[in-house]
Amino acid sequence: MGEAKNITAGYDFGDGVPIKVRYIFRGTPYGKEELAAVKEAFKGGTLTMGPQVEAFEKEFAKYVGCKHAFAVSNCTSAMHVVTQMLDLGPGDEVITTPNTFIATSLVIVKEGVRPVFADIDPRTHNIDPAAIEKKITRRTKAIYVVHYGGQCCDMDAIMRISRKYKLPVMEDCAHALGTRFQGRHAGTFGMAGCFSFHSLKNITTCGEGGMITINDDRWVAPIKMLRCMNIHPWREKDAARVMKEYGACKKDREYWLPSHFDIEDVNGHWGMNYRMNEVSAAVGRVQLRKADKFVARRRECGHYLNKHLQGIPGITPVYDDPRGFNSYHLYTLCVEEGALGSSRDAFMRALYYKEGIQGIQHYQPTYDFTGFRKLGHKGHQCPEAERFFYHRETNLPMHPMLTNRELEDMVRGIRRAAEKVRGKGLR
Numbered sequence: 001m002g003e004a005k006n007i008t009a010g011y012d013f014g015d016g017v018p019i020k021v022r023y024i025f026r027g028t029p030y031g032k033e034e035l036a037a038v039k040e041a042f043k044g045g046t047l048t049m050g051p052q053v054e055a056f057e058k059e060f061a062k063y064v065g066c067k068h069a070f071a072v073s074n075c076t077s078a079m080h081v082v083t084q085m086l087d088l089g090p091g092d093e094v095i096t097t098p099n100t101f102i103a104t105s106l107v108i109v110k111e112g113v114r115p116v117f118a119d120i121d122p123r124t125h126n127i128d129p130a131a132i133e134k135k136i137t138r139r140t141k142a143i144y145v146v147h148y149g150g151q152c153c154d155m156d157a158i159m160r161i162s163r164k165y166k167l168p169v170m171e172d173c174a175h176a177l178g179t180r181f182q183g184r185h186a187g188t189f190g191m192a193g194c195f196s197f198h199s200l201k202n203i204t205t206c207g208e209g210g211m212i213t214i215n216d217d218r219w220v221a222p223i224k225m226l227r228c229m230n231i232h233p234w235r236e237k238d239a240a241r242v243m244k245e246y247g248a249c250k251k252d253r254e255y256w257l258p259s260h261f262d263i264e265d266v267n268g269h270w271g272m273n274y275r276m277n278e279v280s281a282a283v284g285r286v287q288l289r290k291a292d293k294f295v296a297r298r299r300e301c302g303h304y305l306n307k308h309l310q311g312i313p314g315i316t317p318v319y320d321d322p323r324g325f326n327s328y329h330l331y332t333l334c335v336e337e338g339a340l341g342s343s344r345d346a347f348m349r350a351l352y353y354k355e356g357i358q359g360i361q362h363y364q365p366t367y368d369f370t371g372f373r374k375l376g377h378k379g380h381q382c383p384e385a386e387r388f389f390y391h392r393e394t395n396l397p398m399h400p401m402l403t404n405r406e407l408e409d410m411v412r413g414i415r416r417a418a419e420k421v422r423g424k425g426l427r
């Protein structure tokens, strides 16, 4: 893949810091193929849930290797549909990771369900299967895992727990398009996978979008209803009942179009409008064809950083699980404060203010948010997740538009920042 121009390199963002590598690429990941697809979609007979969406779903299912895929408005709505489909409600618990974007727990609390947080593996930052098993109670109804940063969770161990306790697994694949484990794509292990096509994800559909992947035919009808306002075609017996009630003639029914549909709850659950439009789907189809190229460049950048960041005392590059295929959605560097003799925050400050490399943290443990404390969640539940966010991690810029020059600047900056703060004490 050729070098791209970073339009923010050398730009001063008003804090006097000449940035060499900004965390987020502020360009557009689109080329002329996506623009042509947009034009084509506008020529179609409908602008939502038409042939582009149908084709995108089929192509996506083929790409990840699952039976069915359903396009939705974003990954949060995808996970909401799955949570409703699992018929979860008050009194139920879902075990999940605290190291995730709020969306993963939001869909749980939205349905009045209690998230129960299991600690993470300090090497992969993914949910630790042993910690999941310790949190299972008779109220546990599901396990929601997140493939953090594009590295697949230990799906062997997690699916063993799923089978042993008969608990469905939902995979939050927001970071994991192109991610594999033992050769199989993320999003095909559990009962459902939920993908994000947000602007910064591995592929994007005009900034927002999502997909649900499943293998079980029984979920097809409920997913279709829950993503689109509980609409489904009339069943003969229900139509006949209403006809009889109003004395309507059977043959009149064909004149009822386009309101010729029935509405029904799904186990008492009511869906929303979570549809994807045709323009987004058309762009998604093009982006999907480029997905392997994008992931290959992410991996190339990740492997370069891994190689050149070896041997710096107190700095831990990404650990690549040999069973997996990391799509490097994020590049998460860890600072080991004891070995560095300085705090992670001092390192990040030096990296930003002295070297112009911007790093950020994902994610604050979910239970530390004010809203979750109001729900009764206490602090200090998951020591590894807390150490990770408050003392270890810094996410470096990572996207397929990174240039070789930026990668070199990052390596040089990290080495120099580590030396500047080494032995300066923890505060």
Ligand SMILES: Cc1ncc(COP(=O)(O)O)c(C=O)c1O
Residues within 6 Å of the ligand: 074, 075, 076, 077, 100, 101, 103, 104, 146, 172, 174, 175, 195, 196, 197, 198, 209, 210
């Ligand atoms: C781990 C994780 N889950 C879910 C989401 C939500 O995705 P979306 O913005 O498509 O709703 C995100 C988005 O950043 C995420 O990072």
